[in-house]
Structure formats: structure tokens, C-alpha cells
């Protein structure tokens with residue numbers, strides 16, 4: 001005779017298991033916090049601008065996505081870890097997030113809260129310039145500005161040595177229906193060794209800029225352009241991947257009929273990492 005299947009666990013037993021897991025997770029988080037004092041000393045957090053380490057964070061977010069499985073939505077896992085990482089960065093060296101809300105206040109606020117949580121102070125500004133200026137005056141604050149459009153060439157102030165730079169592009173993990181999908185550049189001062197240089201961002205001033213030239217350049221690089229009425233040109237913010245180079249972009253600009261007046265590196269960030277809807281990574 002076959003044995004009777006074991007009785008399913010009671011609700012009480014399952015809740016006990018959940019309580020044990022919650023306690024374990026809480027204890028692990030507290031243990032994670034215990035490392036911070038030692039980390040501050042080793043990293044010399046207080047000596048550079050921000051404790052934010054864009055290369056390390058982009059890497060951690062990619063590993064999280066690659067490891068993830070099961071019924072908990074990726075959006076949830078990503079947002080939990082963003083809050084954990086940002087809050088631990090904050091407790092190493094407090095900072096504020098200065099967001100340019102001129103693009104879309106709700107979308108910008110969602111991005112700030114999703115990526116930096118609620119413990120890190122959020123300060124709204126009505127222009128990218130104002131957000132970047134607030135960061136320039138601070139030691140380690142962060143600015144969030146649109147990565148795809150602008151009314152002003154806010155990146156010109158990043159050209160100076162010692163000025164803050166573009167250090168990341170959010171979201172770290174792109175996908176259709178991302179809950180905080182707004183493409184955003186993070187601007188801050190961080191240690192040179194913490195920068196990730198897969199995509200370099202250049203401030204390029206050109207004369208002779210027009211829609212045709214913009215079209216000719218668009219397959220080669222991502223460009224934010226602001227017309228510069230002073231000399232019939234434009235201030236460009238150009239993101240260049242390893243597949244291309246500033247020389248190639250300059251040659252293409254000249255071929256298309258523009259002349260390049262100046263170029264300056266204004267930051268860099270990790271390669272855009274996309275998770276297609278099927279769940280396979282690219």
C-alpha cells in the first residue's frame with residue numbers, strides 16, 4: 001500500500017519560516033552596516049568628493065540581474081538593492097541628490113527615489129544648470145539631469161579641471177517598462193579610480209550646425225545639442241562608445257560641413273546594459 005502524502009505545512013509553520021528569513025535578512029543588513037567604518041578608513045572616503053563608486057555599482061547591478069530568478073519581480077529586487085547601496089553610500093559620507101525637474105518632475109522624482117531611496121535628501125531645481133551648480137559648490141553631492149535633451153548647455157561648466165563630471169547613466173539596468181525609465185546622467189566629483197570609462201562624454205562646440213548635420217551624426221553617437229546663437233553653432237554633449245572615437249566623430253562633423261571649435265572630456269559611464277523583455281541579457 002502506498003503511504004499517504006505528508007500533510008501540507010500549516011499557515012503557522014510557513015509564517016514561522018518567513019519570520020526566520022526576515023530576521024536573517026535584517027541581521028545580514030546590520031552586519032553589512034558594521035563593515036562601513038572599516039570601509040571608510042580603507043577607501044579614505046572623506047578625502048575625495050563622493051563615496052559613490054559608479055564602476056562598482058554598475059557591476060553590482062549587473063550581477064544582481066544575472067543572478068535573479070523566481071517570482072519576485074526584477075523591478076523590486078533592483079529597487080531594494082538601489083536603496084541598500086545608496087543608503088550605505090550615504091552613511092559613509094552624507095550627500096544630497098539635486099534633480100533638474102524641468103524635464104518632468106514626476107519622472108525625475110521617481111528616478112531619484114528609485115535609485116537613491118528616501119534617506120538621501122532630494123532637492124528639486126528648475127534647471128540643469130542650477131542642479132549642476134549646487135553640486136559644484138558641494139563636496140560630494142550628486143546632480144541628476146536628463147541624458148537625452150536640454151534647453152541649456154549645462155555641461156560646459158564641467159569642462160574645467162576640478163569641476164564635477166558625468167559619472168553614471170541611469171537606469172543602470174535598462175528594459176522595457178522600467179519603473180524609473182527616464183534616461184538620466186549623474187554628475188558628481190568622485191575619485192578618478194572609481195570612474196568607469198566604457199562610454200566617454202565630450203563637450204564639443206561647433207559652428208555651422210544644422211538639422212542635416214545632426215541627422216548625419218545620429219547613427220554614430222548619442223548627442224544632446226543646444227544651439228549657440230553667438231556663432232551660428234551648437235554646444236554638443238556627445239557620448240562615445242568604445243566602437244567609435246572622438247577622432248571619428250570629429251571627422252564626421254567636418255565631412256558634414258561643421259567646424260569643430262573645441263572639445264573637452266566631461267565624464268564617462270558604464271556601457272548601457274539592457275535586459276530584453278524575454279529575460280535574456282544582452
Ligand SMILES: C=C(O[C@@H]1C=C(C(=O)O)C=C[C@H]1O)C(=O)O
Pocket residue numbers: 039043051052053054056057084085086088089092
Ligand atoms: C561600499 C562602498 O561604497 C558605496 C556603497 C556600496 C554598497 O553599499 O555596496 C557600493 C559602492 C559605493 O557606491 C564601496 O565602495 O564598496
